[in-house]
Amino acid sequence: MTGTNQPFIVGLGGTLRANSSTERALRYCLASVERQGGRTRLFSAEDLDLPMYAPHELERTPRALELVKTLRDADAVVVGSPGYHGAISGLVKNALDYIEDLRDDPRVYLDNTPWGCISCAYGWQAAVGTLTQLRSIGHALRAWPTPLGVAINSADPVWDPSGELAATEQGRAVANQLDLLASQVLAFAQTNRDSVA
Secondary structure, three states, rough: OOOOHOOOOEEEOOOOOOOOOOHHHHHHHHHHHOOOOOEEEOHHHHHHHOOOOOOOOOOOHHHHHHHHHHHHHEEEEEEEEEEEEEEEOOOHHHHHHHHHOOOOOOOOOOOEEEEEEEEOOHHHHHHHHHHHHHHHHHOOOOOOOOOEEEEEOOOOEEEEEOOEEEHHHHHHHHHHHHHHHHHHHHHHHHHHHHOOO
C-alpha cells in the first residue's frame, strides 16, 4: 500500500493527561498500523478538550471542526477510553458525540466503517465493561467493531518506567493484542476501499 492507496486510520481517546496509559496503547496500535502500511492521525489529550456537544448549536470550535472533518475522511477508527467507575470517560463520550455532525453525510455517521476498541482500567471489571460500552457505541454509529477488542488491566505490570510496553508476560500479551487489532482494522479498511474502487 503506497500513496493515497493507504487506508487512513483515526485514533481517538485517552485523557486530558498527555501520555496516559490509554494514549500509550492507542499510540502503539497506530504505530503498528503504520508499520503495516496505513496512515494515521491521533486525537488525544488536549485535542479532546472540547465544549460539551450541543446538537442545537451550529457553531463549532476549530478543534471540533478538525475532529469531525478527520473522522469524515477516516477509513477506520480506533477508540480508546479509560474505565472510570466502570464506564467510558465523559471526555471520550463527548468527543464521540460530535460524530452526530455526520448524520447528513453520504456516509451517515460511520456507516460500514471498521471500529477498533481499547480500554484501560485498574481492574478487569472496569476494563471489560468499558470495552463492551465502546463496542456498543460503535454499533450505534453503524460502524463494524473488529472481532478483537483490547481490554488492558493497568494493575498488571504492562508498562515499563519509560512508558513503553514492558518486557513482561503481560506487556508482551498486550503488544500482541494491539498488533492484531491494528491488523484487523487495516485489513477491513482495505477491503472496504477495494469494494468501492
